[in-house]
Amino acid sequence: MRSIMKTSAAAIAILAATLGGASADGLTGNLKIFLDTSNPAPRATMEEMIAQFGEKNPDLTIETTVIDREAYKTQIRNFLTANAPDVATWYAANRMRPYVEAGLFEDVSDLWAEPEIADNLASTKGALTIDGKQWGVPYTYYQWGVYYRKDIFDELGLSEPATWEEEKANCQKIIDAGKKCYTIGTKFLWTAGGWFDYLNMRTNGFDFHMDLLTGKASWQSDEVRKTFANWRELIDMGAFIDNHQTYSWQEALPFMVKGDAAAYLMGNFAVAPLRDAGLTDDQIDFYQFVEITPGVEKAEDAPTDTFHIPANAENKENAREFLKFVVSPDVQTQINDGKHLGQLPVNAKSSVDNDKFLVEGFEMLSTNSPGGVAQFFDRDAPAEMAKVAMEGLQEFMVKPDNLDKILARLDRARERIYK
Amino acid sequence: MAQASVAASRQNSWWHRNQQQLTPWLFLAPGILFFLFYVIFPIFQSFNLSLFEWDGLGEAEYVGLYNYEELYWDEAFYTSLKNNVIWLVLYLAAIPAGLFIALFLNQTVTGIRLYKSLFFFPFVISQVVVGLVFTWFYDPTFGLLNVMLGAVGLPPMNVLGDENWVTVGIIVAGLWPQTAYCMILYLTGLNAVDPEQIEAGRLDGAKGWRMLWYIIVPQLRPATFIAFVVTIIGALRSFDLISVMTNGGPFGSSRVLSFYMFEVALSEYGFRMGYGAAIAVVLFMIMLTFIAYFLWTMYKEERAR
Numbered sequence: 001m002r003s004i005m006k007t008s009a010a011a012i013a014i015l016a017a018t019l020g021g022a023s024a025d026g027l028t029g030n031l032k033i034f035l036d037t038s039n040p041a042p043r044a045t046m047e048e049m050i051a052q053f054g055e056k057n058p059d060l061t062i063e064t065t066v067i068d069r070e071a072y073k074t075q076i077r078n079f080l081t082a083n084a085p086d087v088a089t090w091y092a093a094n095r096m097r098p099y100v101e102a103g104l105f106e107d108v109s110d111l112w113a114e115p116e117i118a119d120n121l122a123s124t125k126g127a128l129t130i131d132g133k134q135w136g137v138p139y140t141y142y143q144w145g146v147y148y149r150k151d152i153f154d155e156l157g158l159s160e161p162a163t164w165e166e167e168k169a170n171c172q173k174i175i176d177a178g179k180k181c182y183t184i185g186t187k188f189l190w191t192a193g194g195w196f197d198y199l200n201m202r203t204n205g206f207d208f209h210m211d212l213l214t215g216k217a218s219w220q221s222d223e224v225r226k227t228f229a230n231w232r233e234l235i236d237m238g239a240f241i242d243n244h245q246t247y248s249w250q251e252a253l254p255f256m257v258k259g260d261a262a263a264y265l266m267g268n269f270a271v272a273p274l275r276d277a278g279l280t281d282d283q284i285d286f287y288q289f290v291e292i293t294p295g296v297e298k299a300e301d302a303p304t305d306t307f308h309i310p311a312n313a314e315n316k317e318n319a320r321e322f323l324k325f326v327v328s329p330d331v332q333t334q335i336n337d338g339k340h341l342g343q344l345p346v347n348a349k350s351s352v353d354n355d356k357f358l359v360e361g362f363e364m365l366s367t368n369s370p371g372g373v374a375q376f377f378d379r380d381a382p383a384e385m386a387k388v389a390m391e392g393l394q395e396f397m398v399k400p401d402n403l404d405k406i407l408a409r410l411d412r413a414r415e416r417i418y419k
Numbered sequence: 420m421a422q423a424s425v426a427a428s429r430q431n432s433w434w435h436r437n438q439q440q441l442t443p444w445l446f447l448a449p450g451i452l453f454f455l456f457y458v459i460f461p462i463f464q465s466f467n468l469s470l471f472e473w474d475g476l477g478e479a480e481y482v483g484l485y486n487y488e489e490l491y492w493d494e495a496f497y498t499s500l501k502n503n504v505i506w507l508v509l510y511l512a513a514i515p516a517g518l519f520i521a522l523f524l525n526q527t528v529t530g531i532r533l534y535k536s537l538f539f540f541p542f543v544i545s546q547v548v549v550g551l552v553f554t555w556f557y558d559p560t561f562g563l564l565n566v567m568l569g570a571v572g573l574p575p576m577n578v579l580g581d582e583n584w585v586t587v588g589i590i591v592a593g594l595w596p597q598t599a600y601c602m603i604l605y606l607t608g609l610n611a612v613d614p615e616q617i618e619a620g621r622l623d624g625a626k627g628w629r630m631l632w633y634i635i636v637p638q639l640r641p642a643t644f645i646a647f648v649v650t651i652i653g654a655l656r657s658f659d660l661i662s663v664m665t666n667g668g669p670f671g672s673s674r675v676l677s678f679y680m681f682e683v684a685l686s687e688y689g690f691r692m693g694y695g696a697a698i699a700v701v702l703f704m705i706m707l708t709f710i711a712y713f714l715w716t717m718y719k720e721e722r723a724r
């Protein structure tokens with residue numbers, strides 16, 4: 001099969017050459033791509049996109065390997081050192097730091113210097129920058145926020161809140177109606193990290209949040225205590241579903257689907273399963289996490305998924321062309337539309353799909369997030385710290401009285417981890 | 420003449436003289452080599468690694484006994500250690516439970532083979548499946564356990580979400596297949612019980628518990644020993660159930676040493692190879708005491724024969 005393709009590709013190339021019309025790119029040689037997009041929709045999207053790249057470069061032999069998303073997180077350590085591909089997917093910000101520091105990712109600042117990328121991808125540049133250099137390109141990102149049951153809100157006569165007081169007043173009415181305000185499943189911990197991100201960014205602002213996650217601020221500071229005090233108000237009201245420590249985020253969805261809980265603080269990827277469970281777009285809606293401390297600039301979580309070139313790659317020039325292809329406006333529009341990834345394109349020249357959540361999310365991130373854009377708790381903090389901290393957050397949600405012990409533990413971990 | 424000398428020299432060759440002693444070693448050689456390379460060598464490697472701080476990518480930094488000092492201050496380590504002890508103690512319940520089921524099944528009734536296989540069934544299915552089944556059983560909202568508790572008027576409980584119950588809950592799940600394993604060991608053991616001794620005991624008036632304790636159980640000693648060994652080792656390597664049922668949670672309260680080691684060194688958030696190795700060394704020491712005891716017991720029995 002491959003040999004047939006090669007021959008036909010060669011034939012086309014010869015034909016093109018004889019006709020005198022040089023093809024657009026015309027890369028030759030090999031390109032080995034490793035992907036972690038193992039879920040059905042992302043997988044199909046990536047394969048389609050790579051096929052298009054192959055059509056543009058008929059002489060290029062592309063080899064694609066899709067690895068299970070969870071397994072990828074541990075395998076990347078091996079294949080970056082031993083048997084590196086030419087392109088690999090990963091995550092932005094601190095999550096890529098270990099590989100950058102170990103010299104396993106290629107510096108691609110040259111790509112970011114080209115006007116095409118420099119002008120159109122400015123919003124995500126910070127997330128790909130470590131030590132003043134860029135180490136990869138983003139290919140998709142998505143917003144976080146409160147997804148809620150509009151029909152329940154209507155039934156109880158509630159409207160989208162904008163302040164902390166309104167949020168709590170809404171929640172009290174929902175509880176009085178015998179429901180829970182928020183569903184959440186903290187078995188795998190990171191969902192609690194999302195709540196902390198928002199509470200802390202709204203209480204103390206983006207800059208303090210980043211100081212905390214990069215080890216510059218103390219977990220026992222007054223600011224952090226204020227964040228936890230706000231969180232505790234919700235916990236003491238009984239705002240969260242019971243037994244959340246036993247559920248994964250997917251297992252927490254039925255509470256919202258059945259109407260036992262009214263809202264879910266989640267990433268946009270929660271919309272698809274909610275729709276699959278039978279909720280219509282009239283029943284689900286979205287609002288930006290409310291203001292807590294007046295005057296603190298709003299900042300959002302928008303995790304970015306990325307492509308990198310391993311330092312040990314063999315075909316770096318081809319890889320660079322591929323990265324440029326991935327971030328080009330048309331490709332970005334296509335792979336992020338509702339039929340494909342259903343997320344937000346990273347290129348400012350791309351258009352956002354006409355999906356109400358994507359439109360609202362794009363609007364929010366581009367106009368109403370003046371404080372900054374964070375990646376996510378476990379991508380902004382170093383992995384070790386994230387693990388210890390998220391465990392503490394889960395413990396706090398179950399046993400709020402243990403707060404002092406938890407904060408002392410996190411501070412001890414902080415002193416060890418950020419030396 | 421020339422031929423005879425060749426034959427003689429062949430008979431006197433070093434290989435020929437030592438054939439008898441060498442052959443067994445030659446047969447053992449592949450096994451020994453693999454054992455040395457894949458078991459003994461990694462043990463020393465772990466010891467060595469536990470003296471370094473290494474993220475698996477960059478340069479390893481020698482830190483002496485720092486990792487062990489960290490362990491000393493680490494609450495999570497003590498939680499894991501405590502859970503290991505709970506596992507060791509409670510898991511042993513599989514031995515008497517297996518014995519009683521074996522005694523119960525050791526009769527000739529039509530279809531007894533079917534009943535035996537049904538009791539043995541949990542040992543055949545994967546631990547992952549056992550874990551999932553029990554997770555659903557314990558589920559605080561939809562689970563069967565709370566329905567049963569409600570039927571007898573008890574309040575519902577969230578076994579896997581309560582840091583005091585979670586380890587016990589997982590051990591109960593683990594006991595299901597482990598009891599079946601012990602049962603099979605005892606069923607084979609019961610086949611070897613000497614009917615004459617039972618007859619003699621009966622003549623002397625032994626019945627019920629006394630018969631069991633003084634006549635049957637002593638004859639089952641080899642089976643008990645093996646059941647003890649596999650149960651202790653099973654308790655120390657409990658990993659899959661914890662990973663499937665709670666992932667170490669809630670807030671790390673169901674971790675055991677093997678799971679904690681995996682978490683710090685190899686999981687999504689783990690980059691501390693040296694620290695993981697230090698935990699492995701501690702776990703190895705615990706196992707070593709048991710293994711030494713088992714080997715010593717076996718050695719004594721060999722000598723007694």
